[in-house]
Amino acid sequence: MTAEKLSRIFQVSANTVYLTDDSNVALFPGGVSGVFSTLDLTPKGHYEVHGEDMDLTPAGSTSQRFAFMRTPAAASAGSASQRVTPSPSTATKTFQRSVYLAEVVGGRLIPNRMVVVRFLECEASLQGIVGKVQDAIGNYNPIILTDAQGNAILESEGTTGSQYWKQNARKILAVPEQDFNSLQGTKRKRLSSRKDDDTAGLGEVSDKIEELVMASQNLPAVTAAIKELTDLAVTQRVYLTAPKLQTIKEGFSCVVCR
Structure with missing residues (x-):
């Protein structure tokens, strides 16, 4: 180059x-x-x-590029009291980053557009970037900046300065405030519904456990009753004579075959 x-x-x-x-x-x-x-x-x-x-x-300019020379001692002493001013490039150094414009679809944030904003060091803050995005899209309705997971970015020391905002590897979404609040309400309803389902499920399990406990408490009585009936059947056997057996057998035999 x-x-x-x-x-x-x-x-x-x-x-x-x-x-x-x-x-x-x-x-x-x-x-x-x-x-x-x-x-x-x-x-x-x-x-x-x-x-x-x-x-x-000027067309005929033959100025030297960034020439440096040693100044006389008297001249340097005379200029010692002069204030050194920073170069204009330091005060006007700009940065840029990409911001994705997202909308809520099916309870999720879906990026559909992107803007690239340029900012100075003094503008590297949450409100400064919000203003830059609003200027870029020409819409000044309230917006919320979030990370890729939809968590709102809050103003803090960590989000103040170009060190945070110039990193394009960190994905940032811009969401209309109304849509963001609606999304948060949907998330809270889902969490509440899950808690209710978990509570209902625990209640059903508790009822089943109580039924099993009650049934297990009655098992000894049921076992004793079955044993008593078995003993009674053994002690009260009925013995039939040969004529009675023949009569019963004839009663169950086929009329045609007989």
Whole structure:
């Protein structure tokens, strides 16, 4: 990557082109070749291009690029009282992240659109990102930002600052506040229904256990009654004579065969 190519792409002067990474560290091209060293660049890294607009740079300008020189002792002493001002790039460094617009379908959050918002360090807060999303979609109705599981993101120290919001690996959903409240109500009803079902199930099991206990308490009496009937049947056997047996046998025989 050369300074000449970047100047044509971003319409800035090739003599003033430089890059900054996510840590706001400036990277300069080679003084002679104008090529950015690959040793200074990180694969898939995010860099911002800086430089003076071509329209603002005089055609015959031969200014040196980022020249450094030792100043005389008297001059340095005279400038010691001057306040050092931060570079404009530090104050205007921007970040970006993707926010998915979701709707409630079948009791679940389903993303259907996505917006990419850019923000400054001073805007890296929950309310700041909410405002950016509302500006992007042109709708200022209340929205709730949630994680991928539908849990609302709350304003806290952890969610304040670009360190949290610039991580695109963390999926963030934007849900209309009315839909989010409806979803929470549905979840509470489901939990309440499950608790009622569990309570009813426990009640049925308890009733069955009581029936078994009552039945087991009556088992000795039932066993004693069966034993008593068995003993009575043994002691009161009926003995039939041969004529009586013959009469009974004839009573059960076939009339035709007889």
